[in-house]
Amino acid sequence: MKISKRILAILLAVTLACSLFAISASAAGTPTGTEAMTVTITTDNETYEAESAVQVRVTIASNYNVPSFRFPIMFDSSVYELPTIIGLVGQNTCATSGTLNSNTIDTAQFIPEAYDPSAFGCILVQWTASVSNGEVGHINNEAGELAFTFELKTKSSAVGKTGTIFIPEESDLFYYQAIENPxxxxxxxxxxxxxxxxxxVPANAMVVGEQVSxxxxxxxxxxxxxxxxxxxIYGFGLGLSGPSEIKEYVKATGDAVIRTTPTDLGFGTGTVISLNIDAVPVKSYTLIIFGDINGDAYTDGYDLPFVVSYVSASEVCTDPTIIYAGDLTNDGMVDGLDFPIYLSVVGASTVIDQRNPY
Ligand SMILES: [Ca+2]
Incomplete structure (x- = not known):
């Protein structure tokens, strides 16, 4: 009995010691105090044609054991777009020791407040380690290792533009987990x-190709x-009747096709002339007829009420196209100084020189 009591006492002591050990161990690992990570984005080329696949490569260098990460990756949406399939592929440790995934739905929610969400796209990529043979997967490579790749696509309208692909340091979505002993x-x-x-470290790539004008x-x-x-564009005659007449004054370079969008009243001030490639607008211009404010392509009594309202300040004109077309004295305003000119135009004693209006 005595022996069995002693054995029981020893077993209890061992059990207590083990649980104490477990408690102290679960107080977590100790930071070295010098933990640092560098995430470098590169692309497989420095220049691309429009509508080409861009392979984005993300390399992670760290001096501590990284068991998980999460990065929003932003890109200029005037240059890049997400293809239907981004082809996210884990590399090296990310491929062998964990699970990589990305959320590409409602990407704007991953963009920090400091950025205009209409100017950027974003994907959120995260990786969590798995446990294999009693060891937690981890990246610890001071020289840096390729962690994952995915694809973006250059837009057809991006020719001549350089676009950045980057991780915003303002993001609050990063994971900061570490493990002392995997x-x-x-x-x-x-x-x-x-x-x-x-x-x-961001990547910059340029889209090259024929610039249309x-x-x-x-x-x-x-x-x-x-x-x-x-x-x-200006210098047109009055009373433009349609696209064929506009094309007597201007033409497109390269493969671009001219498309015109008139105002509600015709092919006057405010008509948009765009250059399309494969039915996609890549550049657009605004047509100006000096003295034509209502957009009907004529300078006449129908424009006068607008001038009167601006002169009497009952209406403030903020449309830069109207101000540019309506200002006949080149002082940046449509005001009382312009009014006498409008009166003489309506009275047919003055014709505005559309090539040299001032
Ligand atoms: Ca008019």
Whole structure:
């Protein structure tokens, strides 16, 4: 009896010791205090044609055991778009020791407030390690290893543009998990943005190809004047009746096709002339008829009420196209100084020179 009591006492002591050990071990691993990670994005080429696949490669370098990560990856939406299948593929440790996935639905929710969500696309990629042979999967490679790849696509309208692919450092979606000893699942510990230095290196790629433009049609006697910087065209005669007449003044370079969108009243001020490639608009210009405010392609009594309302300040004109077309004194406003000119135009004693209006 005595012996069995002693054995029982020893067993109890061992059990207690084990549970104490378990408790102290579950107090987590200890940070080294120098944890750092660098995530570098590259692309398989530096230049692409329009509508081409771009392979995006994400490399992770770390000096600690990383058992999980999550990164929003943003891209200029004027240059790139998500293809139907992004082909997310884990590489190296990500492929062998964990599960990689991405959420591409409602991507705007992953974009930090500092960014205009209409200017960017975003995918959120995350990886969580699995346990194999008693060891938690982890990335720990100071030289950096390719972690995963996926594909973007260049837009047809991106020719001439350079687009960035980057991880926004303002994001609050990062994982900061670490594990001191991958063979001991009780040694996980947590870092944060102040205890783990994360550095993100973006990729920039350019879309090359034929730049299309609207140019004066020299075959016509007095071609239009094209303000490429402001994407305005002027120098037309009054009373333009449709696209065929507009094409006597301007033509497109390359493979672009001219498409015109009139105003509610006709082919006057505010008509949009776009250049399309394969039915996709890649560039657009606004047609200006100086003195035509209502957009009917004439300068006459129908424009006068608008001028009167601006002059009397009963209405404030904020449309830059109307201000540009309606300002006949080149002072940046449609106001009382323009009014006498409108009166003489309506009275038919003045004809506005559409090529040299001032
Ligand atoms: Ca008019």
């Amino acid at each position: 063979a001991d699942a009780t040694t996980f510990y947590y870092l944060d943005s102040t205890t783990c230095a994360m550095t993100f 609207l140019v004066p049609n020299e075959d016509y006697g007095t071609p239009a004047i094209i303000d490429e910087e402001n994407r305005r």
